[in-house]
Amino acid sequence: MGKFFxxxxxxxxxxxxxxxxxxxxxxxxxxxxxxxxxxxxxERYRGAPRLNINPDNGETLCIACNLCxxxxxxxxxxxxxxxxxxxxxxxxxxxxxxxxRCMFCGLCEDACPVDALELTQDFELASYTRDGxxxxxxxxxxxxxxxxxxx
Amino acid sequence: MxxxxxxxxxxxxxxxxxxxxxxxxxxxxxxAAAGGHTPPKPPAPMASTPWEGEIPGQLKExxxxxxxxxxxxxxxxxxxxxxxxxxxxxxxxKLEADFDYLVxxxxxxxxxxxxxxxxxxxxxxxxxxxxxRLKTMIADGAQPPTAVNVHVGANxxxxxxxxxxxxQFAGHPDMRRILMPEEWEGFPLRKExxxxxxxxxxxxxxxxxxxxx
Amino acid sequence: xxxxxxxxxxxxxxxxxxxxxxxxxVLRVILKLDGEKVMGTECVIGYLHRGVEKxxxxxxxxxxxxxxxxxxxxAAVSNGLGYCLAVEKLLNxxxxxxxxxxxxxxxxLNRIASHLLWLGTHALDIGAITPVFYCFRERxxxxxxxxxxxxxxxxxxxxxxxxxxYELYDGFEEQVKAFCDMFLPKVDExxxxxxxxxxxxxxxxxxxxxxxxxxxxxxxTGPVLRxxxxxxxxxxxxxxxxxxxxxxxIPTGENGDTYDRYMVRMQEMRQSVRIIRQAVDKIPTGPIGxxxxxxxxxxxxxxxxxxxxxxxxGYFVVSDNSTQPYRVRVRPPSFVNLQALDRMVRGGxxxxxxxxxxxxxxxxxxxxx
Ligand code: SF4
Ligand code: SF4
Numbered sequence: 001m002g003k004f005f006x007x008x009x010x011x012x013x014x015x016x017x018x019x020x021x022x023x024x025x026x027x028x029x030x031x032x033x034x035x036x037x038x039x040x041x042x043e044r045y046r047g048a049p050r051l052n053i054n055p056d057n058g059e060t061l062c063i064a065c066n067l068c069x070x071x072x073x074x075x076x077x078x079x080x081x082x083x084x085x086x087x088x089x090x091x092x093x094x095x096x097x098x099x100x101r102c103m104f105c106g107l108c109e110d111a112c113p114v115d116a117l118e119l120t121q122d123f124e125l126a127s128y129t130r131d132g133x134x135x136x137x138x139x140x141x142x143x144x145x146x147x148x149x150x151x
Numbered sequence: 152m153x154x155x156x157x158x159x160x161x162x163x164x165x166x167x168x169x170x171x172x173x174x175x176x177x178x179x180x181x182x183a184a185a186g187g188h189t190p191p192k193p194p195a196p197m198a199s200t201p202w203e204g205e206i207p208g209q210l211k212e213x214x215x216x217x218x219x220x221x222x223x224x225x226x227x228x229x230x231x232x233x234x235x236x237x238x239x240x241x242x243x244x245k246l247e248a249d250f251d252y253l254v255x256x257x258x259x260x261x262x263x264x265x266x267x268x269x270x271x272x273x274x275x276x277x278x279x280x281x282x283x284r285l286k287t288m289i290a291d292g293a294q295p296p297t298a299v300n301v302h303v304g305a306n307x308x309x310x311x312x313x314x315x316x317x318x319q320f321a322g323h324p325d326m327r328r329i330l331m332p333e334e335w336e337g338f339p340l341r342k343e344x345x346x347x348x349x350x351x352x353x354x355x356x357x358x359x360x361x362x363x364x
Numbered sequence: 365x366x367x368x369x370x371x372x373x374x375x376x377x378x379x380x381x382x383x384x385x386x387x388x389x390v391l392r393v394i395l396k397l398d399g400e401k402v403m404g405t406e407c408v409i410g411y412l413h414r415g416v417e418k419x420x421x422x423x424x425x426x427x428x429x430x431x432x433x434x435x436x437x438x439a440a441v442s443n444g445l446g447y448c449l450a451v452e453k454l455l456n457x458x459x460x461x462x463x464x465x466x467x468x469x470x471x472x473l474n475r476i477a478s479h480l481l482w483l484g485t486h487a488l489d490i491g492a493i494t495p496v497f498y499c500f501r502e503r504x505x506x507x508x509x510x511x512x513x514x515x516x517x518x519x520x521x522x523x524x525x526x527x528x529x530y531e532l533y534d535g536f537e538e539q540v541k542a543f544c545d546m547f548l549p550k551v552d553e554x555x556x557x558x559x560x561x562x563x564x565x566x567x568x569x570x571x572x573x574x575x576x577x578x579x580x581x582x583x584x585t586g587p588v589l590r591x592x593x594x595x596x597x598x599x600x601x602x603x604x605x606x607x608x609x610x611x612x613x614i615p616t617g618e619n620g621d622t623y624d625r626y627m628v629r630m631q632e633m634r635q636s637v638r639i640i641r642q643a644v645d646k647i648p649t650g651p652i653g654x655x656x657x658x659x660x661x662x663x664x665x666x667x668x669x670x671x672x673x674x675x676x677x678g679y680f681v682v683s684d685n686s687t688q689p690y691r692v693r694v695r696p697p698s699f700v701n702l703q704a705l706d707r708m709v710r711g712g713x714x715x716x717x718x719x720x721x722x723x724x725x726x727x728x729x730x731x732x733x
Contacts, residue, residue, distance in 0.1 A: 019557070023498070030504050042508075044515035044530065073427035105430035105521045106514075110529060119515070199664070224664050225453060252580050254669070255695040259682050273667055273680070273695070277580065277594070280601050284667060304583035307703045315417070330410035330732055339418055340691075 038148075041121050046104040048122035049097050051140040052115065060141065061116035064092040071111035076101045097140055099125055100133035122146070199224045206248055206283070213243060229284035234270075234295050237287050241272065241301045244285075249278040253302035256309055258316045262342045267291045268318060272298070294321040315340035375403060378714070382411055386489040386718040389728030393705070393717065400713050405706045409699075412732035420692035425451050425659040426525060428692065433519040435694065436730040438481050441474035441510070442672040444523045449604055450668035450679035451525045454661040463527040463653040464606045469540060469643045470513065470522055471605075472636040476547070477506040478673035478725075479629050479636075483554060486626070486722035490567050495554055502550050505543050512539070527653015540644050544637045551633055558626070568623035572708040572720035575620050582704040586675025586697055588724065591628045592620030598671035605670075610639045622723040629725075660687050667695075674698050674725050694733060698726040 006012060032039045041047070052061045064081035080094035109119050124146035127133055199222050207221035210230065217236035222229060232240055244250035254273040261267060266288035274283045289295050297320040298305040309320045310329040317338035319326060328335065334356075337344055381392040390411035396404040416435060420428045432447045433440035445467055452458060459467070484499030507517040514522040514530050522528075558564045574584065576592040589596060597614045599607040615631030617624025661683040669678030675697030684690040701724050708720050 019553070020494075028501060030501055042511040042515060044513070044533070045511065046515040071427070073423050073430060103430055103434075103519065104516060105519075106516075106529070107427065107430070107521075225456060225666055227666055253583050254676065255667075255678060255680065255693070257680060257693040257695075259665075259691045271680070273678070277596060282602075282667070302583070303581045304700060304703060307699065311699075328410075330413045332410070339415060340421075344418070 041123060043121070045121045045123070046106050046109075046119040048120050048125055048144050049099075049102075049108075049135070049140055050118050050120045050122075050143050051095060051137065052118055053141055060092055060137075061114050062092045062095065062112075063114055063116070064090040065113060067111045067113060068108035068117050071107045073105065073107065074098075074101045074103065077108060092137070095137040095140060097135045098133065099135055100130060202228045202230075206244075209248070210240065210243070214240060227282065227284065229286060231286045231288075234287045234289050234293065237270075237272070237285065238296050238298060238301060240285060241274075241298055244274060244283070245301055248276065250274040250276045250281075250283060252277060253298070253304050253308075254282070256298065256305060256312055258312050258318060258340075260316060260340065260342050264288070265290065266293075268316060270295060270312070270318065289318065291317075294319045296321050297323040299323060314338070317341065380717065382408075387721055387728075388485060388726060389731075391702075391721070391726070391728055391731070393721070395709075395714060395717065397714055400715075402709045402712055402714055402717060405709055405717075407702060407705060409702070409728070410732050412728050414733065416733040417692055417694060420689055422688065424687045425661075425689060426655060428689065429524065430519070430521045432694070433521055434729060435696065435733055436478075436672065436674065436677070436698065436727045437518055438727055439474050439478040439673045440518060440520050441470050441522050442478075442670065442677060444521060445471050445605065446668065446670040446672065446677045446679050448523045448525050449670065450666060450681050451659065451661070453666045453668050454664065454681055454683055455525075455656065455659065457526060457656075459527045459605075459653045460651050461606070461648045462650045463523075465643050465647050466528060466532060466652070467523055467605050468607065468610070469640050469647075470510070472640045472643070473506045473509060473540070473543075475636050475673045476633050477503045479633050480506075482629065482673075482722075482725045483626075486719075486725075487558060487564075489718045489722045490564065492558065492561070492564060495557055498550065498554065498557075502547060505546065509536075509539055509543065512536070524653075524655045525659060526655045527651070529655075531652060532647070537644050537647070540640060544641055544644075548634065548637055551630060555630060559630075565623065567716075567719055568626060568723075569621060570619070571622045571712065571716045572723060573619060573621045574704055574708050578704070578707060579620070582707070583700045584675070584704050586671070586673070586701065586725075587625055587628045587632065588620075588675070588701060588704075590614060591617035591624040593618055598669060598676055602669075604668070607639075610642050612639050622719055625723045658687065660685060669695065672697055674727070674730070675701055696730045696733060698724075698728075698730040699733075702726050702731055 053059060054061055064079055066079045069075065069077040069079050076098040078094070078096040079092070081090040082093050083089070084091045104119060106119055108117055120143065122144050124144060125133070202221045202223040207230070210218055210221070214232070214236050217233050219231040219233065230240075252275040254275050257271050259269040259271065261269065268289050268291070270287050270289055272285040274285065275281070276283075287295070295318065297309055299309070299322075306323070306325065307329060309323055310325065310327065312318050313320065313326055314328045314330050315338060327333070331339065376397040378395045378397055379392065380395055381387040382390040387393065392408040392411070394406040394408065395402055414434070416431055419431055423431070429444060429447055432443040436443050480499040480503040484496035487495040510520050510522070511517045512533050513536065514520050574588060574592055576589070576594045579589045579592050579594065593616055595614050595616050598604075600614060612635045615628045615635065617628050663683055663685045665680065665682040667678055667680045669676050676695065677697050678695030680693035680695065681689050682691040705720065705724060709717050712720070
């Protein structure tokens, strides 16, 4: 009998629909409207690399110790340095970072003794050419400049 | 099939033990690190301790000098045996000592050693909650007998060992490559294969491009 | 075998995959069919082979850690834990207590994430489309915790040999607790959708039976083994990383069919929440451990295995007293479990193959390594 009424009044159907409607609560929306809305990534996000510069004098923090290059499993970092005869210190000349092979594991960042190399929150790394994925020192210091879309 | 020409085709295990007895002197197989990419160092302090108990006792009684060593390293028991004894030992362990779960079969390549490969069987016993490693040394080209008749699960594991090291298992029902393409030449986990070495010919024939390396 | 009829019947060979939506990756199964009935199968794998073990021989111990994440990429944290434990064992060190508890929380969260992905895709294979959206929604919360903790969502590289790299962030406990509170009712909701669903039951009950003895024969572990009634979980049998301090149950099934495996995994998610709740309440203070500067274990070899979401994940590491492993062997649960596929589908219907591949919960990245 109960079964009969359940069928007549479509109880099962409404039960099912209730589940559907319950899940239409806007707080369950996870889809990000990406170019229009930029997602917030975590503070520790390991994205595009950056070579930090000292904000006071604009010089690079990197001491050209080569530790990041040694730490990297993919050996994709090449540090070029030159010995400065006056200060008798190594100075950074070039720094190449091949993003196309990077797996953003963070080992280079951990290895850096002066926090010069850092993986930042920038995540837009696409480029039109393969060469575009190889970043030089200037690019690393300035960071990527992704196009921002407005809707 | 991409078999490497074997020095001596199917010749056999009977020949093996003879070749091996003089070698039995250095008892710790892993200590023979001479095959590594480092020059032989003074052996590091080995925490390997003899393993005594019910199972080694039974095994020694049963298999006598076929068992080379029963030891434990960092609390993990292992057993070194001669290649011929492996299958009987596996059988014995399965039927009489409850080691009914074959966890893994793998090999290690020591190119500088006369018996080039360490073949390793990892076993587990549900009833005892114990793990055990059975090791044996085999030469390049030797054909150890398959364990499929004892543990069905050995099938793919042995195929993988063959694929990676080129160790043919005698009596295996389906000795083919499993992970690498059939036409691939060489055995990737042998030490002479370098990591950047590619099969250029294969790339060219199958993908129609020049290999980037 | 088919009865002789006046119609001549021949065996039909059907290729399933490598690009088939329900093979969860690039698995190719060659099916030999007699009508709807599966007479035999052959799996062709290796499409995703990247030579992880070979890479391991050419990297230092520390450098190899990010690569293991890429084997079972839906449970990267478990892979990392297994590897770190293996090297720690080889070095004969142990991570500090704080690191261990954190590891357990993250690994259990990862187990939930892995099971959620399994549930969603498995249900999708069978024809229930809704669960996949719900599962991904909840999985997103787990991935957010990972992202906050270590900065990556999927291939996390969360643990380091000897401990952790990252200190817990502010609000970690609250976020994890909030997730647990949110998640348990959701599991009930999935069950509401599926457990008594007539189609679901009809498609799963009695399909792909693998008995406990067969599991042991093939070396099948994880939820598949437990669904066959074998109460065996490495977290209990050989506890690692402090699992012995937690109170949890090992769910088991009875029949070893696809439905039981489903139930076991659902229960496992609840048990994971239980473990996480206990762990979050007692995160000790103290150091989180530091990677030794030079990792150069003494000559020797160890095999360490953990209970990954898919079964026993083992690492066999051989050291020759240098900074690089002499050999790393990964014992992948998916690879070994997949071997039992033939036994499970033989004699069944071709439509059930999809259900059985789904229920084995394989990840081809791990099968092929
Ligand atoms: S993130 Fe990892 S792979 Fe990328 S450069 Fe740094 S160490 Fe190398
Ligand atoms: S580790 Fe840091 S300081 Fe050293 S070379 Fe790399 S970026 Fe420069």
